Amino acid sequence: MDLQAKTNWFNVNDGKSSGVVIGLSVQEDNAEVLGRMPNGRLDKDRLNTVFAGMVASLEHLGFSDILSNPKQRTITVPSATPRDKSRIQIKLLEYERSLGGMGLLAPSSTYHHFAVGLTGEKMSSSKPKTTIFLRDDLATVEKKIKRAFSGGQATVEEHRRIGGNPDIDVAYRYMMYFFEDDDSYLAEINADYRAGKILAGEMKQLCIDRATAWLGDLHDMRDQTAHLVKDFLASDAR
Numbered sequence: 001m002d003l004q005a006k007t008n009w010f011n012v013n014d015g016k017s018s019g020v021v022i023g024l025s026v027q028e029d030n031a032e033v034l035g036r037m038p039n040g041r042l043d044k045d046r047l048n049t050v051f052a053g054m055v056a057s058l059e060h061l062g063f064s065d066i067l068s069n070p071k072q073r074t075i076t077v078p079s080a081t082p083r084d085k086s087r088i089q090i091k092l093l094e095y096e097r098s099l100g101g102m103g104l105l106a107p108s109s110t111y112h113h114f115a116v117g118l119t120g121e122k123m124s125s126s127k128p129k130t131t132i133f134l135r136d137d138l139a140t141v142e143k144k145i146k147r148a149f150s151g152g153q154a155t156v157e158e159h160r161r162i163g164g165n166p167d168i169d170v171a172y173r174y175m176m177y178f179f180e181d182d183d184s185y186l187a188e189i190n191a192d193y194r195a196g197k198i199l200a201g202e203m204k205q206l207c208i209d210r211a212t213a214w215l216g217d218l219h220d221m222r223d224q225t226a227h228l229v230k231d232f233l234a235s236d237a238r
Contacts, residue, residue: 009034009101010054010092012085020080020088022054024073033099044070050099051075057091115177118170120149132174138212145171145208151193152200163196164203171200171207179210 009030011023026034035047051070058066058077061084067076080088090105097103117123117130124130132141151169153159166172172193176186189206192198198206 007102007104008093009096009099010089012089012092014082014085015076015078019076019078020085022075022077022088022092024050026073030099030101033101047073053095053099054092057095058088061087061091113177116149116170116173118144118148120168120170132211132215134215134218136215138216141211141215142208145174145204145211148174148204148207150200150204152203156199159199160196164193164198164200166190166193166203169193169200169203171204175207175210179207179214 007027009025009027011025013021013023015021024034026036032038033046034050035043037043047070051068054075055066055068058075063077063079065077065079067078069075077084077088093103093105115123117127118132119130121130129144129147132144136144148170149168151165151167151172153162153164166189172190175189180186189198189203193203
């Protein structure tokens with residue numbers, strides 16, 4: 001949402017007493033399109049063309065009291081109400097995209113999954129047993145996963161009869177979050193775990209295999225590129 005607000009070319013705000021005020025947001029990647037030439041001077045014809053396009057977009061919404069002021073780089077619509085702001089913004093985002101901009105609209109909501117710690121509780125950098133660190137050696141990773149919180153039953157017999165719960169099983173959740181990209185495979189082992197076909201220890205081993213392969217590749221790539229790190233550091237940080 002922060003990205004959306006920073007990249008929009010046209011800012012739609014409430015007027016001081018009433019109406020809506022639209023201002024230009026001139027940025028490095030849109031400066032020339034909005035009339036600023038490479039030498040820093042203003043291309044008034046180009047700016048006027050941009051404002052004419054903005055006015056035309058607003059006229060399509062039925063506004064007739066549009067006050068365009070390219071010199072101040074603002075447009076005021078006195079009759080617009082707060083309820084009109086979203087309509088105006090969407091229309092101007094369409095216009096922005098026609099000019100080559102991204103025209104991003106903020107989502108109405110976002111949804112997140114909480115990645116639990118290995119113990120089934122919150123991760124904490126001060127508690128190494130709760131998470132896997134990128135610099136952990138593979139033996140440590142294997143040991144941590146083997147001790148991870150399980151969604152299995154107390155005995156093998158009970159697990160075969162009742163099945164496990166992948167919703168709370170850390171090994172399964174870590175594969176889902178970090179180490180396994182194949183959704184169909186995840187769905188398959190999810191169903192088998194619930195049916196008792198896969199034991200808790202087997203689920204942990206599946207996670208170990210994928211986690212150690214992923215981290216092993218990461219360690220190899222880090223070793224291969226370690227000599228390049230200094231090229232990205234400031235001279236006083238080397």
